[in-house]
Amino acid sequence: MNPIAAGLGGALFLGVLQGLTEFLPVSSSGHLVLFQQFVDVGDDEVLFDLILHLGTLVPVLYFYREHVVALVRDPIVGTGPMMKRQGVKDLSLLVAASIPTAIIGLTFEDTFDALFKNPAALTITFAITGVLLFLSGRFDRSSINRELTLPLAFALGIAQGMAITPGISRSGTTIAIALMIGLNRDKAARFSFLMSVPAIGGAVLLKGLKADLSSLDPMALGVGGLSSMITGYIALTLLVKAVQGGTFPRFAWYCWSAAIVAGVLAFNA
Numbered sequence: 001m002n003p004i005a006a007g008l009g010g011a012l013f014l015g016v017l018q019g020l021t022e023f024l025p026v027s028s029s030g031h032l033v034l035f036q037q038f039v040d041v042g043d044d045e046v047l048f049d050l051i052l053h054l055g056t057l058v059p060v061l062y063f064y065r066e067h068v069v070a071l072v073r074d075p076i077v078g079t080g081p082m083m084k085r086q087g088v089k090d091l092s093l094l095v096a097a098s099i100p101t102a103i104i105g106l107t108f109e110d111t112f113d114a115l116f117k118n119p120a121a122l123t124i125t126f127a128i129t130g131v132l133l134f135l136s137g138r139f140d141r142s143s144i145n146r147e148l149t150l151p152l153a154f155a156l157g158i159a160q161g162m163a164i165t166p167g168i169s170r171s172g173t174t175i176a177i178a179l180m181i182g183l184n185r186d187k188a189a190r191f192s193f194l195m196s197v198p199a200i201g202g203a204v205l206l207k208g209l210k211a212d213l214s215s216l217d218p219m220a221l222g223v224g225g226l227s228s229m230i231t232g233y234i235a236l237t238l239l240v241k242a243v244q245g246g247t248f249p250r251f252a253w254y255c256w257s258a259a260i261v262a263g264v265l266a267f268n269a
Helices: 003-023 028-035 045-055 057-063 065-077 086-107 109-115 119-138 150-162 170-180 185-210 218-245 248-268
Strands: none
Touching (some): 003 218, 028 045, 028 119, 028 248, 045 057, 045 185, 057 065, 065 185, 086 109, 086 185, 119 248, 170 248
């Protein structure tokens, strides 16, 4: 197989993989670290990973389009007192969540980048994700329907920041914690995915400014981004239904299986 075909084939495969695993609570970055050992996508694997994440932002914006419109509209043309408008309150919560995520991401940027080249660490991180998912089923307090406050949003932002680590699922971590602190299932899923928009967008911008874009084939980027967008919408729909239906914790078994696979690959490397 010639290099161009390998690059496009690898981009398509990783794009589909990213789309399916970004929203399902199994860590898309962890899967990409595993499979990028076998698929040629260019020299800058972290940049390619971020491009695939960018492709999965589109399904979030479309799926929650009414809430996204309110975030933009209410601070400008909304009715009633400014801080009473739903869009303004939601925007304040997203800002509170984004601050710790940004601080953690910038402070430990080199550490996170190094983990993208250390598949052995996935044995531990996949297992941690499995534990969080398992606990979310045992200590599900979503029936309390707790109000999401600025301090709680900040705490979820810390969780999201730590989930930059490959193998730690961002959606799995934030939704699991949200359920255990008492947010209802719809709110937990919605806020988790809306939190991802500034987090992933900021990461893509930061990496894009630093990266050597010539190391990646633009066609491969397009194929990867489009495939991650399409499969991402399917996975997002499935995950929301899983959260609403209470089957969300079952993904723990998959994560533990992935940890075993990662351990075997690391041992035989």
